[in-house]
Amino acid sequence: MSGGEVAGLLVAVFWAILVSFLAVALARLAVTLRAAGRLVEELTDRVVPLLGEATDTVRSAQTQLDRVDAIAGDIREVTANASALSTTVSSTFGGPLVKVAAFGYGVRRALARRRTTGDPAST
Template structure:
């Protein structure tokens, strides 16, 4: 054998080792790709039903939120109505009740019966309530409260 034949034989052996190495790498790569494909298929089989269930859950939550929005709107309407009713009641009964209470206070003061914790009304020598007490009762009763009438029955 000559030097060229030995060199050709060495190159052929290295070439055969390289080809066999590449063949092993390609076989392992093919196995890895096959396993990855199976894994993706398995994940897909499990993920599709989960996505369907998640979609159903989101739709159910959306329906519940629509119901809550309706309830919230109704509660706001009831609150507004209750506020308007409270304002109407306060306007209708509040003023007259304050006036009646002030009138009662004024009458009580004029009659000489003190409110709890008050000193008795000042009376003049004949046992009548003094004019300052009557004027105070008139002030306490407001415009339409107790007023002393002069000369009228």
């Protein structure tokens, strides 16, 4: 055997070992990819129902927020109406009540003065 034949034989052996390692690596990669595919399928089977439930929850929350918004609007309206009613009652009865209170105070004060001065007309 000549040096060229030995070199060719070494290259062929090296090439066979390299191809064997690549074949083993590709086989392991195929197993890993199959396992990843199964994992993705299982995850999809579990996540899809959860997404449906999350969508239902968000819709329910939106419905509740719409109700709360409507209630808040009603409360604003009631508050405005109560304020208007308070203003109306105050302007309607406030003036006359102040006058009645002032008149009552004046009458009490006059009666108190008559009692303290000893006015004969009061007996």
